[in-house]
Amino acid sequence: MTPSKIDFKEVTTEEAAGWLADAGEPPFRARQILAWIRHRGVDDFAAMTDLAKPLRQWLAEHATVTLLTVAHRSESVDGTVKFLFRLGDGHTVESVWIPEEDRATLCVSSQVGCKLDCGFCLTGAGGFVRNLTAGEIVDQVIQVKRTVPDGRITNLVFMGMGEPLDNYDAVVRALEAITDTASPLVGARKVTLSTCGLAPAIERLAVDFPKIKLAVSLNGTTDEQRAALMPVNRAFPLRRLLEALSKWPLPQGRRITFEYVLMAGVNDSDADAERLVRLTGQVPATINLIPFNECPGLPYHRPSRQQVERFRDIVYSHHRVVTIRESRGQDILAACGQLREQAEGA
Ligand code: SF4
Numbered sequence: 598m599t600p601s602k603i604d605f606k607e608v609t610t611e612e613a614a615g616w617l618a619d620a621g622e623p624p625f626r627a628r629q630i631l632a633w634i635r636h637r638g639v640d641d642f643a644a645m646t647d648l649a650k651p652l653r654q655w656l657a658e659h660a661t662v663t664l665l666t667v668a669h670r671s672e673s674v675d676g677t678v679k680f681l682f683r684l685g686d687g688h689t690v691e692s693v694w695i696p697e698e699d700r701a702t703l704c705v706s707s708q709v710g711c712k713l714d715c716g717f718c719l720t721g722a723g724g725f726v727r728n729l730t731a732g733e734i735v736d737q738v739i740q741v742k743r744t745v746p747d748g749r750i751t752n753l754v755f756m757g758m759g760e761p762l763d764n765y766d767a768v769v770r771a772l773e774a775i776t777d778t779a780s781p782l783v784g785a786r787k788v789t790l791s792t793c794g795l796a797p798a799i800e801r802l803a804v805d806f807p808k809i810k811l812a813v814s815l816n817g818t819t820d821e822q823r824a825a826l827m828p829v830n831r832a833f834p835l836r837r838l839l840e841a842l843s844k845w846p847l848p849q850g851r852r853i854t855f856e857y858v859l860m861a862g863v864n865d866s867d868a869d870a871e872r873l874v875r876l877t878g879q880v881p882a883t884i885n886l887i888p889f890n891e892c893p894g895l896p897y898h899r900p901s902r903q904q905v906e907r908f909r910d911i912v913y914s915h916h917r918v919v920t921i922r923e924s925r926g927q928d929i930l931a932a933c934g935q936l937r938e939q940a941e942g943a
Contacts, residue, residue, distance in 0.1 A: 605634055606663040606732035606739070607770055610779035620659070622652065630656070631780045638743045640664055663732030665740055677925040680741060684709070684733055688726055690758055692737040694745055695925050701745065702752040703783075705737045707768055708759025713793055715827045717816070717858055717889065717897050720758045729759070731770035738775055738782050753783040756791040756812070762798035772806055785809055791856065796833040796841035807846045812854035812885075813838070817864055818872035826863070835876065842880050852881040852918065860889045860897040865904055870911035883918045890924040 603616050613627035629647055633639040642648070642656040668689055669681035678694045690706040709726035711718070742748040753775065755761040761768045768790070776785040785808035792799060793814045802811075817823025817830065824830040833841075842853055855877050859865045877884055886909055889899045900908075905921060912919040 602659060602661055604661045604663050604730075604732045605630060606735045607730065607774050609773050609777040611777075620655070626652070628780060631777075634662060635739060635780055635782055636748075663730065663736050665733065665736045667740065667744075670744075673925065675925055678741075678745065680737075682737060682740065684729075690729065690733075690737070692741055692757060693925075694741050694750070696745075696749070700751045701749040702754055703738060703741050703750045704754045704756045705734060706757035706759055707734060707755055707761040707764050711759045712763060713760050713827070713829050715793060715814075715816075715829075717826060717860060717895060719892060719894065722894065728764040728767055731767045731774065734767065734771035735774045735782070742782065750783055752787045752789070754789045754791060754812075756789075760793055760795065761790050762792045762795040762802065765798055765801065769802070769806055772809065776808070789854065791854075793827055793829050794833055794838045794841075795829065796837045799838075799841040800844055803841075803845050810851070810854065811842075811845055812856055813842065814858075815855045815873075815876070816858050818869045818876055822864060822869075839876070839879050845880070847881055852883045854883045854885055856885050856887060858887045858889055859900050859905055859908060861900040861904070863897060865900045865908055867907070867911055870908045874912055874915040874917055877917065878915075883920070884912055885920055885922045886912075887922050887924065 603613070605613065608616070610627050610631055613631060614624035617626050618624060626648070630642075630645060633645045639645060640662045642653045642660070642662075645653060648656075663685070665682040665684060667680055668683040670678065672678045676696045680692045680694070681689050682692060683689050688709045690709055692706060693704040695702045695704065706729065708728050710724050711720045712725040714721045738750065738753065742750055755768065772785075772788065775782045776788060789810040789812050790802070791812040791814060799811070814827075815823070817826050820830060820834045823835065845853060847853070857864070857873060873884065886905065888905050889897050891897070891899050909919055909921055
């Protein structure tokens with residue numbers, strides 16, 4: 598029997614073994630093929646030299662391997678590397694690799710553009726084009742792994758272009774392939790999915806894939822303020838969002854991360870800091886304060902260092918876990934959407 602075509606970039610080892618079994622091949626072939634693709638930098642079945650030639654030919658006819666190409670690569674003085682990947686249909690998405698002493702984090706995209714129109718985001722301003730396939734999400738990890746020193750990706754974050762939970766099925770499928778225990782690209786506990794707060798999808802993910810870490814882009818402390826920055830808040834106001842977060846399973850010692858982009862005169866007052874403490878006190882939480890990364894076309898400004906520290910100190914005075922996170926790679930347009938905008942003249 599000839600099974601229907603699969604894309605080896607978006608399957609788990611178990612799925613690939615099942616597919617190969619239908620074609621009369623032993624299950625261990627799945628490990629061989631995925632080792633070539635995920636860990637040995639080979640996408641072409643013809644080059645998988647530990648497979649018999651007839652099988653290589655058969656695979657070339659009956660299977661596919663999603664392949665992104667690097668349209669642009671830029672490296673910051675701080676070591677951050679930004680990739681602009683070209684998809685099969687010509688659209689582009691961004692991934693950012695951020696090396697630090699004790700980790701190397703890759704930030705991937707989940708959509709071309711985004712529907713959610715957050716006021717402080719260039720990706721949102723550019724509108725929505727389409728969802729990425731699971732293979733296109735997984736291949737960002739594989740392609741970056743092939744080019745960075747020692748293939749070092751210790752952590753993965755879904756914080757690039759797009760709202761991952763608005764592309765739910767493909768993102769979950771990609772998560773399954775990326776964290777595939779038989780041949781992982783990144784371990785599930787090292788993956789963080791960042792959402793702007795699609796409450797029903799958070800509740801669904803809590804059932805389908807609770808192994809990963811969850812981050813929520815908050816950015817406002819009242820419904821009115823948050824809805825002005827993030828239209829999604831009209832559909833899922835803070836109360837509904839917090840209700841969904843209360844259902845997220847948190848093993849001992851784990852926390853939900855709240856990201857809070859600080860914008861001068863918008864959401865950086867002392868009263869905001871106090872409200873942020875109260876809001877995030879309803880679940881075990883880490884608060885990341887991110888001073889706004891100014892860029893042309895967006896009307897917001899970065900608060901002074903003094904104001905950022907004052908905000909942090911107020912939150913900290915309530916014994917909350919809070920850090921200031923500086924944007925990396927500012928010299929290479931590393932904020933979400935900037936490189937694509939420049940490349941496509943969007
Ligand atoms: S911040 Fe995220 S969810 Fe909001 S518009 Fe940008 S990409 Fe979309």
